[in-house]
Amino acid sequence: MTNEALTLKCRQLRRDIINMTADAASGHPGGSLSIVEMLACLYYNTMNIDPANPRWEDRDRFVLSKGHSAPALYAVLADKGFFPREELKNFRQLHSILQGHPDAKKCPGVDASTGSLGQGISIAVGMAIGAKLAGKSLQVYTICGDGELQEGLVWEASMAAANYKLDNLTVFVDNNGLQIDGTNDQVMSLGDLNAKFTSFGYQVVEVADGNDLEQVQAALDVKHETGKPKLILCHTVKGKGVSFMENQVGWHGKAPNAQEREQALAELEG
Amino acid sequence: MSEKKAIRVAYGEALAALGEENEKVVVLDADLAHATMTATFANKFPQRFFNAGIAEANMIDMAAGLSTMGFIPFASTFAVFAGRCFDQIRNGVCYPGFNVKFGMTHAGITLGEDGGSHQAIEDVALMRSIPGMTIIVPCDAKETWRAVKAAAEIQGPVYLRLARLPSPIFEEEMPFEVGKANTLREGTDVAVITCGIMVDECLQAAEQLAAKGISAAVINMHTIKPLDEEAVLRFASSCGAIVTVEEHSVIGGLGDAVGDVLLRNRCAIPFEKIGVQDRFGQSGKPDDVLAEYGLDVASIAARIEKFAASK
Numbered sequence A: 001m002t003n004e005a006l007t008l009k010c011r012q013l014r015r016d017i018i019n020m021t022a023d024a025a026s027g028h029p030g031g032s033l034s035i036v037e038m039l040a041c042l043y044y045n046t047m048n049i050d051p052a053n054p055r056w057e058d059r060d061r062f063v064l065s066k067g068h069s070a071p072a073l074y075a076v077l078a079d080k081g082f083f084p085r086e087e088l089k090n091f092r093q094l095h096s097i098l099q100g101h102p103d104a105k106k107c108p109g110v111d112a113s114t115g116s117l118g119q120g121i122s123i124a125v126g127m128a129i130g131a132k133l134a135g136k137s138l139q140v141y142t143i144c145g146d147g148e149l150q151e152g153l154v155w156e157a158s159m160a161a162a163n164y165k166l167d168n169l170t171v172f173v174d175n176n177g178l179q180i181d182g183t184n185d186q187v188m189s190l191g192d193l194n195a196k197f198t199s200f201g202y203q204v205v206e207v208a209d210g211n212d213l214e215q216v217q218a219a220l221d222v223k224h225e226t227g228k229p230k231l232i233l234c235h236t237v238k239g240k241g242v243s244f245m246e247n248q249v250g251w252h253g254k255a256p257n258a259q260e261r262e263q264a265l266a267e268l269e270g
Numbered sequence B: 001m002s003e004k005k006a007i008r009v010a011y012g013e014a015l016a017a018l019g020e021e022n023e024k025v026v027v028l029d030a031d032l033a034h035a036t037m038t039a040t041f042a043n044k045f046p047q048r049f050f051n052a053g054i055a056e057a058n059m060i061d062m063a064a065g066l067s068t069m070g071f072i073p074f075a076s077t078f079a080v081f082a083g084r085c086f087d088q089i090r091n092g093v094c095y096p097g098f099n100v101k102f103g104m105t106h107a108g109i110t111l112g113e114d115g116g117s118h119q120a121i122e123d124v125a126l127m128r129s130i131p132g133m134t135i136i137v138p139c140d141a142k143e144t145w146r147a148v149k150a151a152a153e154i155q156g157p158v159y160l161r162l163a164r165l166p167s168p169i170f171e172e173e174m175p176f177e178v179g180k181a182n183t184l185r186e187g188t189d190v191a192v193i194t195c196g197i198m199v200d201e202c203l204q205a206a207e208q209l210a211a212k213g214i215s216a217a218v219i220n221m222h223t224i225k226p227l228d229e230e231a232v233l234r235f236a237s238s239c240g241a242i243v244t245v246e247e248h249s250v251i252g253g254l255g256d257a258v259g260d261v262l263l264r265n266r267c268a269i270p271f272e273k274i275g276v277q278d279r280f281g282q283s284g285k286p287d288d289v290l291a292e293y294g295l296d297v298a299s300i301a302a303r304i305e306k307f308a309a310s311k
Helices: A003-024 A029-034 A036-046 A067-080 A085-090 A119-133 A152-163 A193-199 A213-221 A258-267 B007-021 B039-044 B056-068 B086-094 B109-114 B123-128 B141-153 B198-211 B229-239 B254-264 B286-292 B297-309
Strands: A061-064 A140-145 A169-175 A203-207 A230-235 B004-006 B025-029 B049-051 B072-078 B101-105 B134-136 B158-161 B166-168 B182-185 B190-194 B216-220 B223-225 B242-249 B271-276
Touching (some): A003 A029, A003 A085, A003 A213, A003 A258, A029 A036, A029 A067, A036 A067, A036 A140, A036 A213, A061 A067, A061 A119, A067 A085, A067 A140, A119 A140, A119 A169, A119 B056, A119 B086, A152 A169, A152 B056, A169 A193, A193 A230, A203 A213, A213 A230, B004 B007, B007 B025, B007 B101, B007 B141, B039 B049, B056 B072, B056 B086, B072 B141, B101 B141, B109 B286, B123 B134, B123 B158, B123 B223, B123 B242, B123 B254, B134 B141, B141 B158, B182 B198, B190 B297, B198 B216, B216 B229, B223 B254, B229 B242, B229 B254, B242 B254, B242 B297, B271 B297
Parallel strands (some): A061 A140, A140 A169, A169 A230, A203 A230, B025 B049, B072 B101, B134 B158, B190 B242, B242 B271
Antiparallel strands (some): B004 B166, B182 B216
């Protein structure tokens, strides 16, 4: 997809995120808005998937390890045709396929149930091992939050990814610097992430602006080194695209009210 | 009942045999392959064995991922660590209903010398509380083979609770159907419902009780979930008194599962739970630990005798 078309897509996905969280009067807009470009590059350019056949065995796999950013994923899946767009209105409602956090049992296109942080990347590692064992050339992608990196399981999974030489695994880190209780540094400093992941055996590609489509796509297109998992460390803006949400800790898990929705949608027009 | 074999040894052999039959079977361990005996499988099928290292949580979620690729993963470590990775078992595997099997060994207080930190007395309680989980506690080596085979045929999560020590192998061929209790000894005064390595203890206790004129039925309830409720009600009616015996806490295990059936069916009969009475285990020779916790043959027989007298 052209950069121009993808830019428009991203704006539409952001409007969907605002509408879903506003309709549900709950959800996580901040971290959903920060991963839009990663999802757009994956789903519109890179991943080999078939929305008409969501269980196709040879499809590339995607696991949203930071499962609370489900609105962003649901917006993309609806746009790709995994389920009708009208479903977005049912986000977080009783009997909906769009649970508060992704549910593989209920939602077409969701490959693993996530939300308990740290687990998604570990499940993705298992998928990548399984793909190799089955002799399939498919790729496995996952997105972790930066706060999520405080979970020990992320590092257990990372050790295994290098140990099993998973060059079919790409891990995105959404490094927006904020988590529920404050900045990463206020809560639990993450240190030098590039150095940490490099020392764990990843091929690390750092993206200065993870909300820039060209930069994200370029990182995805960097040749995957043989025998190593790849990690794309994206510096992003939490709440990206909505002026009053950008870089605000308070917009982690708060839904916009009617007036805030109106303003956000106005800013995201076009 | 002369020959003895550890259930965990049978587990390793059964996995290896299953691996031969079904190339989708893969096995994961967390640096305990020579204790859980998954090494038997690993030696035969090194390509299908994955050591997670000392990282149980990652082992469970890797198994979850492998299952989504069409494999049938058996993940093994000590039963006490099922608690450590409860979140991965709950959210990573059971919530989406993934097809992962948990072969957890060294269960119960007969782990012995390693002590209370390693003696799982609450794993069944934890696993029972998860929707969709099947729980099987085989009583001997032969039943372990059947349980492993059955687990692979079930679509969804299965928890196999496996003992460490050599235990007697029952000579007679017993039927094995998941969710169906086996009556090993008929009786009229009291029904003893048990599982795992307590089955043999209870049969011996029943023999001692018979000499004292007490007729005790012994039921091998190898599947704790889904429980054979019909069997519980049948023995409640025929014996009018039920005792459960388990190498597990009396909170949340087999005893509570049976008691729940009685309560829900307004079955007001004498009922007693023999097991670990809300305390942690401790180091000691397995037989000494069993006696300390009232789970040796003599203690079980004495408890049932007293219970039958008060009926």
